Amino acid sequence: MIRADRILIVATALLVVALVVWGMTLGEYPASANVFPAIAAGGVVVFGVLALREPPPQEGTPLTLTAVLWLLAVLPLIYLLGFRIALPLYGLVYALARQTKPLPALALAIGIAAVVEILFVRVLGLHFDWGWLVAPLVR
C-alpha cells in the first residue's frame, strides 16, 4: 500500500510544478516574475524526492475526523449568524455536546460573548458584520 505521506509529497510537488508551468505559459508572467517561483518549485521537487526516501512518520497524538468536523462547524455558523452570535453559541453547543453541565456551558458562552464584546468590539473597535440569517432582522 502506498504511504499517505508519499502521496502528499508527490501531489504537492506536482501542484507546485503545474503552477509554475502555468505561470510561464498561460499565465504569461514576465520572465523575471517566474524565476523565483521556479527556483522554489525546484527546491520542492528535489527535497520532495529526498523526503520520499525517509522512513514513515511515527504515530503521534491521534487526531480524529470528528474533532476536525467540530472545528469546521464554526465556519458556516459565523457566515450564517455573524461572529457576535456564532461564537458564544458555538461554545455553548460544543460544551453541551461534550457532556458539560448546562451551567458551566452557559458560563462559557457568556465568557466568550464578553471577550468578543469588550475586547474586540469596544477596545479594538473591530466591526463585525451580522450573518446572512441575522442581517435582515437587524436592519
Next chain:
Amino acid sequence: MWDALLSAGSQTLQPGVVWAVVCALPVGLLFGLLPGLSGLTAMAVLIPFVYGMDGFAGLAFLLTAHAVVSTGGSVTAILLGIPGSPPNAATVVDGVPLRNAGFGGTAVGAALTASAVGGVFGALVLLVLLPVLRPVILMFGPPETFLLSLMGLTFLAAVGAGSPAKGLFAGAFGIFISFIGYEPVSGVPRYWFDYDYLLDGLRLIPLALGLFAIPELVALASGGSLEQSKGDLPGKQLFDGCKAVFSRMGLVLRSSAIGSIIGIIPGVGGETAPFVAYAAARQSDKNPERYGTGIIEGVIAPEASNNAKEGGALVPTLVFGVPGSSGMALLLGAFLVLGLQPGPNFLRDHLDIGLGLVLILAVVNVLAAGLMLALTPLLARVVNVPPRLLVPFLLTLALLGAYSTENNMQDVLFTFVFGAVGLACVRFGFNRAALLLGFVLGPAVERYLEIALNIYGPAFIVRPICLILIALMVIALAAPKLTARLRRRPA
C-alpha cells in the same frame, strides 16, 4: 554623552513616564498572550492615546506595549502550543514537547528569563551602537540584505526536529507560497486566479495560527489534554527555568546578538530572528538531534533573540528615520505625531530621548518578565481546564485574532486552509517552523536580489560585506558536518 544619559535617566523617572509604562505594560503582555494579536495591533490600538501626552511619555507608552508582546506570547506558545505572536512560533518547537513531558513551568521560566536578558542585551547594543552605527548601517544595501535573508534560508533544515529533507521540503513550499500576489519589483500579480484576496499575497498571521493553533485544537478536541507538571510545584519549575538560563549565558548572549543584528537591518523581518537563533543554537550544539524533542536550549535561544531584536530595530528608526519593521513604522508615525523628527539629526538634537528609550526598553523587558513570572502559576492553571471548555474559547481567540488583522473574513477562512496544512504537517512529520520561516524570508530574498541586480549587476557579490556574509554562510553550512566528522575521528 554622560550628561545626556543623566538627563535620560531623570526623564525616565518622571511620574508621567512611569505612569505610561505602568499602563502600557499589561496591555502589551495581554496582546502577547492572546493568539493573533501582535505588537503591531497593540501599537495601532494605543496610538490614539498618545495625543496630548508629553512627547517622551507617549513614546515610552508605545514602545513598552510593543516591546513586551513577545514576552507574553512565549507563555501562550509553551502552555497552549499556540504562538501568541508570529515570532513566538520558534518557541513552540521545543516548548510544547517540554510541556508534554511535564516541564511546562521550567520552559516558561526559561523563556521569560531569556526574554528579559535578551531585551536588556538589545537595549545595551542600542546604547553602545547608537552614536557610532550610522556608517555601518549605510554599508548595508540591498545586496547585503539579500545575502542576510539567504543566510536565514540556509537554516531551514536546522529548525526543529525530524528529517532534514522533510524540513527543507516544507521550507521550499513555504517559500513558494510566499510568491503568491504582486511580484515586488515588476508589480505583476502571480497565482491569484482572479481571487482578489490573493493579490496581496497570503498573510502571516492566518498562516501562523493555522499551522500551529488549529492542529493543537484538533488534538485537544480529539481527546488529548494539556499535560500537567510532574510533581514539582510551578514555582519550583519556574525557578529551575530561570537557573537554566543563567547556566547557559553563552547561548543567551549569542542568541541575543543574532536578534540585535537581524533587528538592525531593515527588511530582513523580525520574525526571522528567533528561527535563526534557534538554528544557530542547534548547529553549534554537540547533540543537535536533541533539538525539537523538548530541550531547554530550544526555548532559550529563540526567546532571547526575540526580545533583543526590538533594541536593534530601534537603531535605523532613530538614526535614519527608516523603520526596520511595521511596528517601528507605527512608532515612527508616533514620533511625528509628538512633534519629533527621527533621522540623521535626531541624535544630535535629542540624544537624551534616544537614550531614554534605551533605558525604557531595558527596564520594561525586566518588568515584563517579572510580572509574567508572578502571574504564571495563575496562568498555568489553564492546563487544568477541561478541553471541552478550552477548545471553543481558544478557537474564538484564534479566529478573532486572524480576523482582527485586516477585518477580513477571508483571513478566518485561510486560517482553516492553513490549519489543514498544519494538520498534514503534524500527521506526516513535516516541519511547520521551516514552512513559516520559508514564507517569511521568500519575499525578502526575491525583492532584494532583484534590486541588487538592477543596481549593481551580478558583481554585487564581490562587495566586501557580501563576501563576509557568503563566507559566514559557507561556514554555517559546513560546520555541523565538519564537527561531526571530527568527533567521529578516533583520538
